[in-house]
Amino acid sequence: xxxxxxxxxxxxxxxxxxxxxxxxxxxxxxxxxxxxxxxxxxxxxxxxxxxxxxxxxxxxxxxxxxxxxxxxxxxxxxxxxxxxxxxxxxxxxxxxxxxxxxxxxxxxxxxxxxxxxxxxxxxxxxxxxxxxxxxxxxxxxxxxxxxxxxxxxxxxxxxxxxxxxxxxxxxxxxxxxxxxxxxxxxxxxxxxxxxxxxxxxxxxxxxxxxxxxxxxxxxxxxxxxxxxxxxxxxxxxxxxxxxxxxxxxxxxxxxxxxxxxxxxxxxxxxxxxxxxxxxxxxxxxxxxxxxxxxxxxxxxxxxxxxxxxxxxxxxxxxxxxxxxxxxxxxxxxxxxxxxxxxxxxxxxxxxxxxxxxxxxxxxxxxxxxxxxxxxxxxxxxxxxxxxxxxxxxxxx
Numbered sequence: 544x545x546x547x548x549x550x551x552x553x554x555x556x557x558x559x560x561x562x563x564x565x566x567x568x569x570x571x572x573x574x575x576x577x578x579x580x581x582x583x584x585x586x587x588x589x590x591x592x593x594x595x596x597x598x599x600x601x602x603x604x605x606x607x608x609x610x611x612x613x614x615x616x617x618x619x620x621x622x623x624x625x626x627x628x629x630x631x632x633x634x635x636x637x638x639x640x641x642x643x644x645x646x647x648x649x650x651x652x653x654x655x656x657x658x659x660x661x662x663x664x665x666x667x668x669x670x671x672x673x674x675x676x677x678x679x680x681x682x683x684x685x686x687x688x689x690x691x692x693x694x695x696x697x698x699x700x701x702x703x704x705x706x707x708x709x710x711x712x713x714x715x716x717x718x719x720x721x722x723x724x725x726x727x728x729x730x731x732x733x734x735x736x737x738x739x740x741x742x743x744x745x746x747x748x749x750x751x752x753x754x755x756x757x758x759x760x761x762x763x764x765x766x767x768x769x770x771x772x773x774x775x776x777x778x779x780x781x782x783x784x785x786x787x788x789x790x791x792x793x794x795x796x797x798x799x800x801x802x803x804x805x806x807x808x809x810x811x812x813x814x815x816x817x818x819x820x821x822x823x824x825x826x827x828x829x830x831x832x833x834x835x836x837x838x839x840x841x842x843x844x845x846x847x848x849x850x851x852x853x854x855x856x857x858x859x860x861x862x863x864x865x866x867x868x869x870x871x872x873x874x875x876x877x878x879x880x881x882x883x884x885x886x887x888x889x890x891x892x893x894x895x896x897x898x899x900x901x902x903x904x905x906x907x908x909x910x911x912x913x914x915x916x917x918x919x920x921x922x923x924x925x926x927x928x929x930x931x932x933x934x935x936x937x938x939x
Contacts, residue, residue, distance in 0.1 A: 544926065554614075554925065557584045559657065560582045561654060564576055570642055579654070581606075582627060582628055583625070583627045585928060587625060587932045588618060599634045612840055616862040618923070620863070620866045620869070628668075643675070651682040655682075669818070680702060696872035706887035720834065723902075724812075729834075736757045737814065738759065741764045748816060752812075753774075760772055768799065822851070870894055
């Protein structure tokens with residue numbers, strides 16, 4: 544891209560990083576210290592935007608990487624945000640609802656100095672949800688002394704959330720997979736789909752693709768996976784997962800498989816929608832999918848990416864494949880600021896236009912530069928951010 548050295552350095556580093564250590568009084572009366580982070584990577588194109596994750600393995604480096612990804616993700620779908628991300632080192636599966644609320648409210652208070660509708664707008668991520676966003680919004684509003692619904696997105700609709708937001712990431716990925724199938728001239732009927740990660744995003748992708756006529760043959764969660772070469776009844780599987788908190792034990796499965804084996808199944812479409820670094824140089828050569836859509840952030844390592852490209856796998860990068868969530872978050876932010884709300888059909892229709900146009904932009908750039916989809920997406924995203932920095936100039 545021949546970026547100027549100063550621009551390269553500008554986008555290489557996050558603009559702001561906040562690390563906090565804060566006490567929570569647990570249900571048993573003990574005081575426990577938690578560590579949390581909020582990183583703002585770049586605000587050249589608008590306020591920073593990005594999720595908050597609660598996970599025992601959260602690190603500052605991970606949050607930096609995720610914040611940077613958010614900058615490129617917003618740019619590739621051309622919405623006016625920069626990237627941010629946050630996280631708390633904790634295991635919410637081992638905490639009560641009361642403890643999670645206390646954790647959320649104290650964390651929000653600590654980061655309130657750098658967030659706000661015009662500065663940085665958090666959203667849900669791994670192990671966070673609309674309820675947690677409602678607590679964040681309420682806490683920030685208490686600090687301000689008036690209701691500020693636009694401080695977060697992914698809220699419940701009763702608190703100013705947008706219709707269609709909960710399924711936006713999954714719906715956006717479904718649209719991208721559908722467009723990839725069209726581009727490769729693969730008929731959707733009986734397309735075999737494998738989904739790693741059957742949480743909110745993975746289950747919605749599976750359901751929507753199943754509704755489109757695709758055959759979901761395998762899914763997994765953190766406890767393991769299930770497989771049926773004739774296809775799984777995704778609607779019944781979602782009911783089973785909600786009831787038992789796992790896909791294991793589902794009566795419609797032929798057998799149970801590991802997460803590792805699931806990634807190596809013969810299929811048309813593979814969708815990793817769990818955590819980072821699932822496909823590495825160790826297992827990349829075993830991937831048999833024609834299309835790989837990164838519904839998770841960074842599920843494919845750098846070395847694995849090169850192997851997949853060499854083997855002819857059509858890979859749709861995370862900054863495009865899972866951008867549906869931040870796109871509808873943008874819609875929610877706009878609605879909250881204006882206090883004027885859209886129908887679900889309007890939300891889904893606008894999402895579809897943006898995802899289709901963005902897919903086509905990346906395809907065209909990849910063809911123009913004779914490269915793959917990942918490089919095509921980054922060429923678009925980085926150039927938009929670099930252009931914004933150069934046009935704004937450097938203060939003072």
